[in-house]
Amino acid sequence: MMEQRITARKNPLLQQVRRLLNSRKEREGAGLFVADGTKLLMEAVAYYPGLDTVILADGVDAEVPENVRLIRVPEDVMTSISPMQSPQGALFLCRLPEKKPFAPKPGMLLLDGIQDPGNLGTILRTADALQVPVALLEGCADPYNHKTVRASMGAVFRMDVVSTTWEIARDACRSANIPVGVTALSDEAVDIRTARLSQQAVVIGSEGRGVRPEILEQADAELIIPMAAHCESLNAAVAAAIVMWQMSV
Numbered sequence: 001m002m003e004q005r006i007t008a009r010k011n012p013l014l015q016q017v018r019r020l021l022n023s024r025k026e027r028e029g030a031g032l033f034v035a036d037g038t039k040l041l042m043e044a045v046a047y048y049p050g051l052d053t054v055i056l057a058d059g060v061d062a063e064v065p066e067n068v069r070l071i072r073v074p075e076d077v078m079t080s081i082s083p084m085q086s087p088q089g090a091l092f093l094c095r096l097p098e099k100k101p102f103a104p105k106p107g108m109l110l111l112d113g114i115q116d117p118g119n120l121g122t123i124l125r126t127a128d129a130l131q132v133p134v135a136l137l138e139g140c141a142d143p144y145n146h147k148t149v150r151a152s153m154g155a156v157f158r159m160d161v162v163s164t165t166w167e168i169a170r171d172a173c174r175s176a177n178i179p180v181g182v183t184a185l186s187d188e189a190v191d192i193r194t195a196r197l198s199q200q201a202v203v204i205g206s207e208g209r210g211v212r213p214e215i216l217e218q219a220d221a222e223l224i225i226p227m228a229a230h231c232e233s234l235n236a237a238v239a240a241a242i243v244m245w246q247m248s249v
Helices: 012-022 024-030 038-047 075-081 117-130 146-151 166-175 213-218 236-248
Strands: 003-005 032-036 051-057 069-073 090-095 108-111 134-136 180-183 201-204 221-224
Touching (some): 012 024, 012 032, 012 090, 032 038, 038 051, 051 075, 069 075, 108 117, 108 236, 117 134, 166 180, 166 213, 201 236
Parallel strands (some): 003 069, 180 201, 180 221
16 A cells, blocks of 8 residues: 655645545535544445545554555644644544435434534434444534544444434325424323334424424424433433334333
8 A cells, every 4th residue: 555645744645635624615615525534434344335534643453454545644733733732643534425315213202402522422322232223314424524423432433323304204204104203392292102203203402492393393202211300301312212222122
């Protein structure tokens, strides 16, 4: 394998890395996203066919496939492009996966407006562990934001992350006879322990506003996670984890 060495911080590739880290529009336009860290690089090498370019700091070793471009940079250059305060010495570019159409499945999660990359990544990590299919509705964070990828611990390399609209998801679920439940705090909500979640598609709402009113109005059922009366809500990633666990029992 031929290594290329870059020492100039204004090198076009390194400037592109900075743009990819900071802009979803740039990622979608280039068809590339950036991830960081040696552990995530190992996951990408093992599971992701779209690994494109690996950038390593001097003194950092990693297994890199023969067909992947390898760039070596000084530590100070790595520090200048890494999004981490304490860089691990590895950044890598991956090709965005081909967009796939929404396919409704019983026992799947629909995420509505999950805006925090850490929450989204954590949900994807849990979904990967429990083998729960996930679709992102409008307003969700970019699953290929480097913060989401890091929080997912490589789950985005192993699972399909489909984006769709509520209207498409609603109509597809109706056509497939899959009821849609939404997590909500209401008198009509059914305890998730008594609902057959494995036969439903369940919507988890955003961190601040919950599920959108139009989804609440059009869903087939409202669901509630039982908790102490003095608690108003749960973190979105925690709520999603509880729902996914209940789907599997």
